[in-house]
Amino acid sequence: MQGPPNKCVQRIRVISVSLTPSLYEGKEMDRYEEAVLDYITADRNRFISPQFHVPYEMQQGGSDPDFLVIDYRKKTIYVVEVTSSSNISGLIAKVEQRESRWLEPIKRHLSGINKEFEQWPYRVTIFVREENLELAKKKMKLYKDVSVRTIESATFPYKWQWNGEEPINPLE
Secondary structure (H helix, E strand, O other): OOOOOOOOOOOOOOEOOOOOOOOOOOOOOOHHHHHHHHHHHOOOOEEEEEOOOOOOEOOEOOOOOOEEEEEOOOOEEEEEEEOOOOOOHHHHHHHHOHHHHHHHHHHHHHHHHOHHHHOOOEEEEEEEOHHHHHHHHHHHOOOOOEEEEEHHHHHOHHHOOEEOOEEOOOOO
8 A cells, every 4th residue: 555645644762772872873875874764664563773783792793684673563683784786695694694794693692681572583685786687596595594675665655555554675
């Protein structure tokens, strides 16, 4: 269902960079990351932390994903990466190392804040150019915890999924 074409949907964007101080504080997002941020914050049941710092500890971590999303409606934690590059091999390599790069260290950290997060599923969602969608899906098809979406699907609100005037933007 498409959203209202001539209505302005008011929402509050809630983001935080304070769960763990980011080494990238002050780093400007590019327009594609901003579009994805708008997309993922449209659902008011999500907490988003851009450039979430994952420190290198116990031979894990050391990589800051573009966004960490805590989705309270789905009780799911998402690591979100965005690339507008025509070459997605670097992103594919990161995702193949997702357990040690992001998921295990983030789970350890969040479980220290709230034990409930230990039981929640942890997933990775990547946003790529539309022209790279099939290649990314092919590379990721073995990974049940990874979803692939296009930057274009996040960029234009009329392409979002809507429930009346409320946007419902899936990360899976």
